[in-house]
Amino acid sequence: MSAEEAERLVRQMANAVPVEAIDPGPKGSDFGDEQERRVAALGRFRAALEAEELMADAAGRHTATAAVETVWLGASLADLSAVTGRSRQAARKRWPELGGIYRRRKWLGNHVEDITYMAGLLSSRADDLVPGRGHGTFMKLIRQLREGLRRSEDDFAPDTREGTDPAARWRALDDLVNVTMREIIEMAGKPANPEADFALHGARGVLAYYDHATAESAEA
Structure with a gap:
């Protein structure tokens, strides 16, 4: 998946996230319908934040599942380190259950x-x-x-x-x-x-x- 495809997926998720409109009120520098546009933009921003969190949580769970499966198939923490470019200690810290597995x-x-x-x-x-x-x-x-x-x-x-x-x-x-x-x-x-x-x-x-x-x- 390319970066553009990933960004498109995040936008689609954000568009699907229901958010409650937040209106901080008018600003002295508002021009025309800017207050209305600002409310809509704040809603999109909030939805984007929630989509980002959902994506991060889902990606984290998916990565953890993949790591567990890899170790059950005989990979060592050193093998994971070679893939991640980080130390074995980093793998232990992020996925503490892997040592026991x-x-x-x-x-x-x-x-x-x-x-x-x-x-x-x-x-x-x-x-x-x-x-x-x-x-x-x-x-x-x-x-x-x-x-x-x-x-x-x-x-x-x-x-x-x-x-x-x-x-x-x-x-x-x-x-x-x-x-x-x-x-x-x-x-x-x-x-x-x-x-x-x-x-x-x-x-x-x-x-x-x-x-x-x-x-x-x-x-x-």
Whole structure:
């Protein structure tokens, strides 16, 4: 988009912004219908200011969304710095959530197989981990785990194609670990056999590793 096209878009927005007329009153230097013209001009000025603010807010949200998607796709703050021409510290200050996303994405990228393996074991031993109370809630979480596993298998298959949201598979994998597995581990009852105990212990290990690697103190 050229500067002229952008300016035309802003004018169109300003024309669409409803404003209340402000009349500061007549001026001694008014000539003819100048007071009326001034009121109209002040209205256009106010509408332009509101359009500018709306555009800035929308552009800021769009930029933040693009930055988040880029980091979920493996970009580092150094990569963003190369694009913006500013320091990594500037990126951290403007988008403080990116450091955490970068650490999560980096860890997830190196442990896709570990996650799916341990989540699969946890799923297969679900009946031996049912708590004394909250059976229905626990089994709902297990269904979510299995759905997440099926999605992960599809998302990370060698022949998978990019969807409308290229970063969605990483967010879904993060939810699988950080939300679903975490809640299952917290709710699980006493393992009924050694196999179930191994599955629960392994899942706890994966989650502990995730928490350690993605903590704010970890290098971003």
